[in-house]
Amino acid sequence: MADRVLTGTRFVHGDWACAEGAISAGCGYYAAYPITPATEIAERIAQRFPALGGTFIQFEDEIGAIASVIGASFSGLKAMTATSGPGVSLMLENIGLAVMTEAPCVIVNVMRGGPSTGQPTMGAQGDVMQCRWGMHGDVETIALAPQSVQEMYDLTVEAFNLSEAYRTPVFLLSDANIGHLYERLTIPRDGELTLVERKRPTLPPIEYLPYGADESLVPPMASFGDGYRFYSTGLTHDEKGYPDMSAETQDRLIRRLCDKIRRNTDKITRTEALMTDDCDVLVVAYGITARSAATAVKQARDRGLKAGLLRLVSLWPFPDKLIEKTAEDAKTLIVAEMNYGQLVREIERAVKPKPVRFLPKLGENPHTPGEILEAIRRVYA
Amino acid sequence: MTEEMEHRLGDYLRMDRLPHIWCAGCGLGIILHSYVEAIQELSMDLDKIVTVSGIGCAGRASGYVNTDAFHTTHGRALPFATGISISRPDLKTVVISGDGDLFAIGGNHLIHAARRNVDMLVICSNNFNYGMTGAQYGPTTPPNTRTPTSPYGSIENPFNLVALVASSGATMVSRWTVYHVYHLKNAIKKGLQKKGFSFIEVISPCTTGFGRLNRLTPIEMMRQLRDNTKIKKVHPTEATIDPHTEIIIGDFVDVRKPTYGEILRELEAKAR
Structure with missing residues (x-):
């Protein structure tokens, strides 16, 4: 093997x-x-x-x-x-x-x-x-x-x-x-990794509700062939998994599906902060762009400019509160993305009415540290 | 008042989901009945069957069977079933869906599942139109048929489902109708026991759609299935189909080839 x-x-x-x-x-x-x-x-x-x-x-x-x-x-x-x-x-x-x-x-x-x-x-x-x-x-x-x-x-x-x-x-x-x-x-070595397995039903098949969840909002999941004989459908369904077109069932199901993630935003969110405690200019970036941004922020500090970087490791669910808090003392935000304006909208919304400058980059290469540093400098200009 | 009797096939159906949504005179009830009766007669373990369906009238079938069941997206029943069949070779994966679901939006998946010889039984209800959306023409509609989207008569050529599936590599190919209930049940029994991609086309009247638009009563539609069908052992390409004149029915293909799962497990054994 x-x-x-x-x-x-x-x-x-x-x-x-x-x-x-x-x-x-x-x-x-x-x-x-x-x-x-x-x-x-x-x-x-x-x-x-x-x-x-x-x-x-x-x-x-x-x-x-x-x-x-x-x-x-x-x-x-x-x-x-x-x-x-x-x-x-x-x-x-x-x-x-x-x-x-x-x-x-x-x-x-x-x-x-x-x-x-x-x-x-x-x-x-x-x-x-x-x-x-x-x-x-x-x-x-x-x-x-x-x-x-x-x-x-x-x-x-x-x-x-x-x-x-x-x-x-x-x-x-x-x-x-x-x-x-x-x-x-x-x-790492096998066994050093934390691995999560889906919650399995503990009730006997006759009592199992495939879409019945406790306060975690996540229902235990049986597998096909395990004897639970459950039915799953893309139609709006009740706790048994059966189609139910009522307004109440749609309301309950959609709220649960969304809330099981929304309510755990803090638990799911992963970010990395670099010199954000005292920054005037907060750069927000993710993916490859964040690497250039980290270099740019360090170069800015070398030049006496109080810049910081918030790197988003998770993008969704969007951590509104965390962004708002991190940006609390910053005067301006810079969002660098390799697109023509996507996550910047979420960030603008989260820190409103704080000014957010957008630094797009299109066509293969990530932002250079120099480009982001220049954007930081312009805030002070 | 008569006392409420337990249904003979009650253990095989989700009785709390009945009555079903299908129209009076629709053939899907007969297909569902034939399916669960075949399971019963073979004494198969309901825990070891997964019933998968796509979207449309036939797609609702999976919701009435007392097995693990999955009602998927339109046209995609076969790839879902492929994932299940390969992951759980100890289970029998059965797809029940309609001609529009399997051959129009899902046509690509069908020829590829047959080509791979994925172990599953596909029961295709062919009613010559898109029933649930209101009897529009589809890939099986006979030429010149008037439908809401072909008000001057359909100008397209229909597929011959059994010929297409056989040429794609299916190892069992049959065509029956909901009039031929014993033949149908026997074909399903054979398909449930078969290793490999098995396909049964079942001609089934859409009384509300195709029937009403073509001025055919439910009785006349059933009569057509009796009078216009001929049981023949022919090559699937010769199994012609025209609901108004002649439909060739029968068991056309039954061969054994290694399934995708069998070949995969051989590969795994070698790699170890």
Whole structure:
């Protein structure tokens, strides 16, 4: 039997690290359709899975891939897919089904320039709102944004943990720059990782309510074939899982689905603060952009400019209160994103009426530290 | 008042979900009945069957069966079923869905699931139109049929479902109608025991949609299934279908090929 966890330090690319993160997390089912710049995740999984007894299947399209991932999730496996923006566009209807039927799964989006076919080989952060609002209906999603190869591994594990804990699809929002970046990755020893497993029913099948939740708002999840004979549907359903078109049931279900995430925003949120305690200028960034921002903030401090960085490691659910608090004493915020204005809207909303300057970057390369430093300088000009 | 009797198939159905939503004269009740009766006659363990469906009238079938069941999105029942079938080879995965769901929006998944020979039984109710949305024309509608979206008669060519599925690699292919209940039940029994991608097309009247628009009463539609059908052992491409003249029915394909899951497990054994 091959080693599941490849403990040790290696020089690898981000997609490779993501695949190994999934394997370490206990992923047993991976379905995908080839797409740049996420294909290397599938290639690594295809190579590794047979010896580990995991199922890798290359589907006819992304719609089929995510559908089968949800089927595998209901069969009791930790399941995932990886793609890029165009693939997520195709998957969204079924990701909505995963939200509605509460199927834990992980969707990796190695972002590239869009819309449409855009820039397949080039990084971007243009799908931040897609994963939040792309589905029809009211949803809350969880999204994590790695800034390094190490975090491609760490946050893939974390994405599985969150999906299992909250019975919901979780997005890993990476981009081509990190997916294809080579740097050092350290994989811990097997057993050193914290792994979360979905809550299983403890009641006998006759008493089991597949969509009945306690105060955690997360119902225990049986698997197909375990004797619970439960029914799951994308239709609005009651605690038994049966379709019920009443206004009351819709109201109760949607509130629970959203609140199980909203009420845990503080628990889910991951951020990293750099010199934010006394800053005049607060830079907010995530993913690869945050690396340039960290350098820019340090360079600003060297020049006597009181800048700080709040790096968002998780993007959704959006941490309004944390942002407001971190920005409390700052006079101006700068938001740097590799898009033409997405998360900046959320930040503006959270810190209103504080001035927020937006620093977009389009077309492959992340912001340079110099560009962000220049933006900090202009605040003082 | 008569005393309430327990239904003969009560253990196999979610009695608290009945009566079903289907129209009077619709064939889906017969398909559902044939399915659970086949399970009963084979003494299969209900805990070891997963019933999956897509969207539409037929898609509701999964909600009435007392097995694990999944009512998925439109057209995607087969990839969901693929995920289940491969993950749990100890279970029998059965898809019950309609011709629009499986062959229009889900057509791509169908040919690929057949090509891979994923172990599952697909029961396709073919009613020649999109019933739930109001009888619009679909990939099986006969030419010149008037429907709400083909008010001058359909100008498209229909699929021959059994020919398409057989040529895609299915290892069991049959076509029956809801008039031929014994043949249908036997085909389902065979499909439930079969290893590999098995497909049963069931011609089923949509009385409210197709029937009303073509001035056919439910009785006349059932009569057509009796009078216009011919049981023949032919190659699926020769199994012609025209509800108004002749429908060839029968068991057309029954071969054994390694399933996707079997090949995958072989690969795993080698890799270890």
